Each structure stands twice: as C-alpha cells, then as structure tokens.
Amino acid sequence: MSATAAVIVAALVQGAGDDPLSTALSLAVPSEYRPLIQEAGNACPEVTPNLLAALLTQESGFNPKARSPVGAQGIAQFMPSTWETHGVDGNGDGKRDVWDPEDAIPAAAGYLCGIAKDIDEVPGDKQSNMLAAYNAGSGAVRKYGGVPPYKETQNYVKSIRALADRPAKGGGTTSPNQAANAVNAAQEMIGTPYSWGGGTAAGPSTGNCCSPNGSSGSATSGFDCSGLTLYAYGKAGIPLPRTAAQQYAASEPLTPGQARPGDLVFYGSNPASIHHVGIYVGGGWMIDAPRPGTRVKFDRLDVMSDLYSFARPKPGHSKEI
Numbered sequence: 001m002s003a004t005a006a007v008i009v010a011a012l013v014q015g016a017g018d019d020p021l022s023t024a025l026s027l028a029v030p031s032e033y034r035p036l037i038q039e040a041g042n043a044c045p046e047v048t049p050n051l052l053a054a055l056l057t058q059e060s061g062f063n064p065k066a067r068s069p070v071g072a073q074g075i076a077q078f079m080p081s082t083w084e085t086h087g088v089d090g091n092g093d094g095k096r097d098v099w100d101p102e103d104a105i106p107a108a109a110g111y112l113c114g115i116a117k118d119i120d121e122v123p124g125d126k127q128s129n130m131l132a133a134y135n136a137g138s139g140a141v142r143k144y145g146g147v148p149p150y151k152e153t154q155n156y157v158k159s160i161r162a163l164a165d166r167p168a169k170g171g172g173t174t175s176p177n178q179a180a181n182a183v184n185a186a187q188e189m190i191g192t193p194y195s196w197g198g199g200t201a202a203g204p205s206t207g208n209c210c211s212p213n214g215s216s217g218s219a220t221s222g223f224d225c226s227g228l229t230l231y232a233y234g235k236a237g238i239p240l241p242r243t244a245a246q247q248y249a250a251s252e253p254l255t256p257g258q259a260r261p262g263d264l265v266f267y268g269s270n271p272a273s274i275h276h277v278g279i280y281v282g283g284g285w286m287i288d289a290p291r292p293g294t295r296v297k298f299d300r301l302d303v304m305s306d307l308y309s310f311a312r313p314k315p316g317h318s319k320e321i
Contacts, residue, residue: 027053027163030062033075033101036090040106044113046126050176052109054163055131058156064101074098076108086111122146131157173252173312178236179262185235186228186279186287192296194289195220199227201234215292223289225277228296229264232279238315244268244277251311259310265301268308276304 027050029037037056041049059077060066072079078087083098088110091102098104116130118138124146132140132147135156140148147157165175174182189204195217197207207217207224217224223231226244233240240247248266259265261282268274278288278299289296290303301307 027057029053033062033105036101036105040109043106043109044116046116046130047109047112048164048176051127051131051160051164052105052112054160055108055112055134056105057163058160064099064104074104075101076104078104078107078111082111083107086114128157128161131160173314174233174236174238174262176260176262178233178238178315179260181236182229182232182238183262183279183281183287186232186296187281189223189228189231189296190287190298192289193220193222194224194292194294194296195222195227196224196292197227199223199231199289201231201239203231211292213292217292223296225289228287228289229277229279233313238313240313245271245274247277247313248274248309248311251313254310254312256310263310263312265310266308267304267306269306270308274308280310 033056037049037053041047041052056062056075059072060075062075064075066075066077067073068077070079073083078098080098083096086107087096087098088103088107089096090104090106091100096103096107112130112134115133115138116126119129119133119141120126122129122141122145128147129141132153136148136150136153140150140153147154165177192204195204195207196209196211196215198205198217198220199207199222204221204223205227206219206221207227209216209218211217226240226242226247229244229247230240230242241250244266245268247264248271251264254263259280261280263280265278265280265286265288266274267276276288276290278286278301280286280301281298284301285298286301287296288299290299
C-alpha cells in the first residue's frame, strides 16, 4: 500500500462518523443495547458488533438478569471469578456491576480481545479460536491447536459464527463479514493497472478492445471497474455478473444514508446507462479501477459527477442477465 493509501485508511478508521466496516451491525438487537454493542464491538480486530451481538444472544438472549445453573451471571454470563478479574466500570458510575449491561457489554468485548491476544499464536481462524476460548478456556484451545473437540464448544462456536454472519434482516444481502472480505480483497489490489475488460474472479487478467475512447486492454493484465468488483466479491464468496450495469441489477439499491463500507457505488444517469462501479470504504471514499492509464486506487465519491446509487449485492441473485 502506498503512503497515501495508508493515510486514507487511517483516516477512515479514526474519523468520527465515518462508519468503518467494523461498525456495521445487522443483527436484531434491543434498541437500548445497540449503542453499547456498536461501540464495544470495535474493541479489537477480532471483535465486531455482529459477533458481540451474536455472543450475547447465545449467552443470555439479552437478558441482563440471566443466571445459569453453574452460576454465570448477567447479559454476558460472566462467572464471578472471571468478572472479578475482567469486569469494568463501563458507565463510570464508580461500580463494576455484572448485572448492568453498561458494564457487562464492554467488559465482554474487552475480555474477548484479551483472549484473542492470549491465543494469537494458535493456528486456525482467530475468531473461532477466540469464541472457543471464551467457552472452554484458552488452555483447551492451546492444547488442541484450535477449537477443542468438545461438542458443546464446537456447537457454541458454530452457532455464534452463523448468527454473526447472517445477512441484514429482510434484505437477503451481503453480510458485514462478506463486505469486509470484499473490501480487503480490493485493497490488496491497490496499484494494479487498469485494463479494459480485464479482471476475473481469479484475479487480474488481460482485457480486450476497445473502450469508448479506443483504449485496448489486450496487452495489459489488470482490472477494469467491474472486473475489480467481480474479483473482490468473488473472494467474499459472492459471484457477480460481469458488467457494472448487470452488477447493479443483481444488487439491492440503497439510499446514501443506508450505505456501509463494502457496498457498491454506481455511476450513470439511469440503470441502463451505468458506466462505472466502485467499492465504498466509508468517509466519502471508494476503491475503484478508474479508467485507462490509471491503477486501482482510493478515489473520492465525487470523482465523477453522475453518482447514481449505492447498492448491496444479493447472494444467489447474481446470474448474468
């Protein structure tokens, strides 16, 4: 990544109100807990709001008075000894109260992050290992080199991951984790040459002739705009059709206020005239393959004057049309 790209990424992560991808929360959560989960769900890279919400759903169903037969307490089901070590005063009222979600939710996120750091050297999926350790202890995860062969723990991890990856209710659209994978895949292609007609689900490829201005991609391995989005979403497990207009037809249109990082940004005057697509990354920026003679890069959304719509790909509805 170039120094300029690194600065942009840092700004997106740190800028107030930019809504970086990790803040996306698509699960149904009681309204009084949404702000707590949104904030606590950004405590470290391994924890997302959706994953934290899924864990709380699994642990207590968001019941702050839950008590298990073995003595686990509160919305995050801390054992008293664990709370004694890892409980926090999240609301600054001078008390660490396991029964208070304003304390227990940030404490759960912090505890998960501590676990993730503690078992960082264990091979395998970091989120699954972290959840397994939350359930069975870090020692068991280390002993077995990943999720231990305990049916309860394996089902626990599977249930939370499945819930965390569930698409937004009613939309049948890309989940936050899939969107994150698409953004990451596109970001890894920063600096790849533009090639008219270039790019497949497998990566950069030579293109063809010719663009409206007569440029040929037949001698250049790289991406055009829709080739890049096709590749990025392919890495997220979502096949897209080839052209920008077809990709718009295979996606769910959004208002700008609904857009989150990972959504697609389309340019044109109507669906039939769409001529460009990029991947929104938050804060008024996207990753795109702009035009012949350029490379894949970060661009402002206003780089073109005819922004038509944001849209979210719909898995299973991406056949070429």
